[in-house]
Amino acid sequence: MIPITHFLVVSACIFCIGLYAVISKRNAIMILVGIELMINAAILNLVAFGRYDKADYGGQVFALFAIVLAAAAVAVGLSIILMTYRKYKTINPDQITDLRD
Amino acid sequence: MDLFLFYAFAFLAITSALLVVSLKNTARALFLFFIVLFAMAGLYLFALADFVAITQVLVYVGGVLILMIFAFMLSNKELLSDLQDLSGSFITLPNWQSLALSLGFLGLMSYGIWQWDQAYSPAWMEQNIRTGQIILSRDNNINQLGMMFMSRYILPFEIISIFLMMTLIGAAHIARKGDEA
Numbered sequence: 001m002i003p004i005t006h007f008l009v010v011s012a013c014i015f016c017i018g019l020y021a022v023i024s025k026r027n028a029i030m031i032l033v034g035i036e037l038m039i040n041a042a043i044l045n046l047v048a049f050g051r052y053d054k055a056d057y058g059g060q061v062f063a064l065f066a067i068v069l070a071a072a073a074v075a076v077g078l079s080i081i082l083m084t085y086r087k088y089k090t091i092n093p094d095q096i097t098d099l100r101d
Numbered sequence: 102m103d104l105f106l107f108y109a110f111a112f113l114a115i116t117s118a119l120l121v122v123s124l125k126n127t128a129r130a131l132f133l134f135f136i137v138l139f140a141m142a143g144l145y146l147f148a149l150a151d152f153v154a155i156t157q158v159l160v161y162v163g164g165v166l167i168l169m170i171f172a173f174m175l176s177n178k179e180l181l182s183d184l185q186d187l188s189g190s191f192i193t194l195p196n197w198q199s200l201a202l203s204l205g206f207l208g209l210m211s212y213g214i215w216q217w218d219q220a221y222s223p224a225w226m227e228q229n230i231r232t233g234q235i236i237l238s239r240d241n242n243i244n245q246l247g248m249m250f251m252s253r254y255i256l257p258f259e260i261i262s263i264f265l266m267m268t269l270i271g272a273a274h275i276a277r278k279g280d281e282a
Binding site: 001002005006007008009010012013014015016017018019020021023024025026027029030032033034036037040043044047048049050051052053054055056057059060061062063064065067068069070071072073074075076078079080081082083085093094 | 111114122127130141147149153156157160168173195196199204206217226230245246253257264269271275
């Protein structure tokens with residue numbers, strides 16, 4: 001059996017790579033990819049702890065819920081990106097400044 | 102052998118994720134994202150979550166990524182390259198600042214994991230290890246998961262199905278081509 005610490009370290013690395021993508025990219029699709037990486041790191045943690053929970057299967061069940069939530073988030077996010085592109089002709093979030101003072 | 106395969110998958114996932122965020126070409130980054138998702142599915146297998154792994158392959162690789170590439174192809178060609186103009190930027194940070202932030206966060210989390218002594222794991226984990234209530238590789242996970250979805254977790258299951266329907270209708274409504282939209 002692989003110790004749980006190894007899962008935690010791998011998941012921390014993936015989470016920080018996703019965080020980097022979210023705060024440094026200038027392309028809305030790449031920001032969405034970064035969010036997906038962070039969600040995947042969270043799912044890895046859920047699954048790694050869920051191995052110790054045979055009575056309730058809480059970790060695996062909520063990992064499946066998290067996958068469904070991520071898929072829903074991607075569907076809505078991509079449709080918003082498409083509409084934004086149609087209206088502003090860019091998907092750089094820095095240039096969409098209609099709500100700015 | 103187990104440990105070696107685990108490290109191979111972890112190495113694959115982390116290096117391709119690093120490549121995803123460092124490549125300038127968005128199309129290549131999206132195709133590398135495939136590899137990250139497959140490697141993450143492999144890592145789930147090592148936590149004995151076979152159904153979660155196969156769902157990851159079905160939903161992410163089959164659905165989400167196709168959707169992303171589709172949306173990417175609907176936008177224009179100059180988006181292929183990552184834009185580098187930072188003048189008037191109010192959301193995005195420069196590369197070195199975001200690198201420092203994420204490295205600091207990684208250091209913080211690694212320090213936390215390092216400080217966490219295995220002897221002081223949570224009480225429920227201790228108890229389940231003592232009574233042998235941990236998932237073994239010969240267990241029939243899918244059967245148990247189906248039972249749990251329909252008995253103990255029936256309320257979250259129903260909530261999430263309503264939520265999924267709402268988001269799909271909402272996404273179709275937002276993305277439609279209409280005069281008033």
